[in-house]
Every structure is written in structure tokens, then in C-alpha cells.
Amino acid sequence: MKTLTETTSTLASFVKANNARDIDSGTACFSKDAIVYDDGQIMRGVDEIREWIAQLFRQFQYVVAPTKVRELTNGAVLTATITGNFPGGQVSLDYHCRSLGDKIDVMVILPSPVAK
16 A cells, blocks of 8 residues: 555656646556546556547646645545636546556546535
């Protein structure tokens, strides 16, 4: 099991890669057989994840600004504000991550619940 510091280090690397638009570094955050769920799509393995990241970079210009990290037993949930040239221009997302060693094994990206 990873510590929160190790988990947040992996998530920090993922955020940094996104903001730098670095496909290789972004892909390197995931285990070989990782699974990502985002916007109704499921990407399995690093080849599909690499293509997903590349497609996001081709489609959109955006910045990921972390606002909170919550520790889980075997991972973390990163909440971040994403600002960019997509419909609506800004969204808050929760990146639910399960870790395997120093890599993300599963990432489920969902809209953050709206505070009432």
C-alpha cells in the first residue's frame, strides 16, 4: 500500500504532465494494464491511455488546478478545477485513483459533487 505522500506524488506528476502537455510523462503515471474511465469512455492499457491523453491535447487547451486530495486505503481522490477551451470553460472534476506500486492502476474521472 502506498502512503499519501507517494500517491500524491504520482498524482502531482500526472497534473504536471497534463499542464505541460507531455504525453510521455502523463502515460508514465499509469501501470501497464491500467484502466481509465472518463466521459463515458473506458481506456485499457497504456497504449489506449496514451491515445486518450494525446486526443485530449489535440482537442483542448486546458489547465488542471488541484484543489483537494483525499486519502483512500489504496489510493486517493484528487479534486481539481479544469479551465480551458471546452464547452462551459471550467469544470470541477474528481479523479478517483487506485494505486499499484508507484503507478495509477485505475482512474475514474467524474464531475465533483456540487456543494449545497
